[in-house]
Amino acid sequence: MKEENIMKGAMFCTVMGIIGIILIQNFIDVPLVSISSLSKSDIDKYVRLNGNPTNVFSSDSISGFVLDDGTGSLPIVIFSETINIQKLSKNIQVLGKVSFYDGKLQVIADSINDIE
Numbered sequence: 499m500k501e502e503n504i505m506k507g508a509m510f511c512t513v514m515g516i517i518g519i520i521l522i523q524n525f526i527d528v529p530l531v532s533i534s535s536l537s538k539s540d541i542d543k544y545v546r547l548n549g550n551p552t553n554v555f556s557s558d559s560i561s562g563f564v565l566d567d568g569t570g571s572l573p574i575v576i577f578s579e580t581i582n583i584q585k586l587s588k589n590i591q592v593l594g595k596v597s598f599y600d601g602k603l604q605v606i607a608d609s610i611n612d613i614e
Contacts, residue, residue: 528544528545528546528593529545529546530545530546530547530548531545531546531547532547532567532569532570533547533549533565533566533567533569533570533571533572534569534570535569536572536596536603537603538598538603540596540603541596541597541598541603542595542596542597543595543596544593544594544595544596544608545593545594545595545596545605546591546592546593547565547567547572547574547591547592547594547605548567548589548590548591548592548613549565549566549567549568549589549590549592550565550566550567550588550589550590551563551564551565551566551574551586551588551590552564552565552566552571554586559577560575560576560577561575561576562574562575562576562607563586565590565592565605572603572604572605573602573604573605574592574594574604574605574607574610575597575599575604575605575606575607576606576607576610577606578607578608586610587612587613589612589613589614590610590611590612590613591610591611591612591613592605592607592609592610593607593608593609593610593611594606594607594608594609595608
C-alpha cells in the first residue's frame with residue numbers, strides 16, 4: 499500500500515513538472531534583433547531574426563542561406579533535415595543560436611517560419 503502511494507505521488511509530481519515546463523515556455527521569449535546589432539558578445543545566445551533569404555547553398559551535411567534584414571546580412575546554417583530551404587518564402591523568421599565560424603558570425607537555425 500505504501501509503495502502504491504509513493505508511486506502515485508511520483509507520477510503526480512512528474513505530470514505537474516511537465517505541465518509547469520510547458521507553461522513557463524510560453525513566457526520565455528527569444529528576442530527579435532536586427533542583424534546589424536549582433537556582435538561577438540551574442541555568441542551562444544538564441545535570437546529571432548526577420549528577413550529575406552538569399553544565396554541558398556547546400557551540401558551533403560549542411561544547407562543554408564544568407565538572411566538580409568535591411569540592416570545587414572548573415573549566413574543561416576541548417577543541420578536539420580526537417581527544414582526545407584527550397585520552399586522558403588520571401589519574408590521569414592529564423593530562430594537560432596548565434597555562432598562564430600571562419601571569422602564570421604552566423605546563426606545555426608532551430609526553426610524557420612514564414613511571415614505574412
